[in-house]
Amino acid sequence: MSIVKLPGWLNQHLYREKRFSDLTEEELDELKGRLNKIRNDNPDISVVIPAWNEGDGIYRTLSSLASNITNLKVELIVVNNNSTDHTQAVLDRLGVKSFFQPVQGITFARQMGLMNARGKYHLSADSDTFYPPRWIELMTKPMIAEPDVVGVYGRYGFIPPEGRTRLNLWFYEKVTGVLIRIRRYNREYINVLGFTMGFVTEIGKATGGFEVTDVRKFDNALGSEYFVEESEDGRMAVNLKKKGSLKLVTHRDARVFTSSRRLTSEGGVLTSFIRRLKLHFKQMNEYLIGS
Incomplete structure (x- = not known):
């Protein structure tokens, strides 16, 4: 695959x-x-x-x-987070x-989904992200094969705005x-993102789920007045590590592609890149030595 093509x-x-x-x-019936x-x-x-005002996405x-290919039995749940x-x-x-969550905030939506999930394994996805054909299979495999692995997280790429190249995003x-590889040693929870992560459902529920003190909005743009440092996905990762290990799924066929709108809301790819x-x-010392 070319670095500038999807x-x-x-x-x-x-x-x-x-x-x-x-x-x-015909298209609707085929998709259904x-x-x-x-x-x-x-x-x-x-x-x-979780979904908030994603009718056209x-x-x-x-x-x-x-279009995922798997021999495992799957249920798909969408939590409508008070969409208008x-x-x-x-x-x-x-x-x-679907379930309707009237309390605004992605934390509440993810928690409702977790409490209604019936599968042994829980994969967390987002409504502006695309999942490759083997994503379900590859993300679940480490948890099935390795009893110590209680959670997984994956790699991702960005979809450029229409007519734009992927070069800067690459x-x-x-x-x-x-x-991500540096943080795996001491700050792995930062790597775990809600649009491509998974865990053993009962362990996720038993350790506190997605509940956090400050609830973030859906884009949570860095530098905005509503940016929240603590995230529900990172909190889940911290909780999971009390019971076992996390694993980064590096297989190329598990790589998802997500919208670049968060980068746009932060002022564009370059601005977002420099800020981050x-x-x-500033945090490199704690990434490397944990303090």
């Missing part, structure tokens, strides 16, 4: 230049049919997605998950199992990849 598997899920209302009945294949009442795995994420757009109508039309991702690089350099 992977081929992603193309069929982009529905380029189409809002949900632009989809034909694929989603029905990962609906199970006695699942091995629960894939849980979440069906793309659902399409990518519906047509998110619920999309879920209803596609026959997706460089950003490479630097982030180096930081300065922050990480």
Whole structure:
């Protein structure tokens, strides 16, 4: 795959230049049919997605998950976090199992999903992210194979805005990849991100789940007046490590691609990169020696 191009598997899920209302009945029925294949009442795995005003985006994420190939039994849950757009109508039309969380905040949405998940393993996803065909299988594999592994987290790339190159994003991702490996020694919880992580469901519930003191908004842009330092995914990671180990899934076929809108909300790729690089350099000592 070229560093400036998106992977081929992603193309069929982009529905380029189409809002949900632009989809034909044939397209809707085809997507619903694929989603029905990962609906199970006695699942091995629960894939849980929080959603807030994602009516014209979440069906793309659902399409990518519906194309996953696995022999494991899967249930898909979406938690509608008080959306004011047509998110619920999309879920209803596609026959997706959903819960409504009226309390605003991604922490509350993820926690509701966790408490309603029935699978032995829990995979956490996001409504603006695309999942490759083997993501479910590859993310779950370490927890099945290694009893000490109670949680996993994965690699990711960014989708550029329409008409923009991936070159700057690729460089950003490479630097982030180096930081991830440095932080694994003493600050691994920082690496764990809610759009590509997983854990043993009962351990996640027993150790406190996603509950935090300060609840972040969905983009949580660095430098904004509403930025929150503590995150629900990092808190989950800290809790999980009390019971076992975390594992970084490095397989190239488990790499997800997510929206770059957070970087845009932080002033663009370059601005976001500089801000975050300065922050990480200040914290490098604790990454390396833990103090």
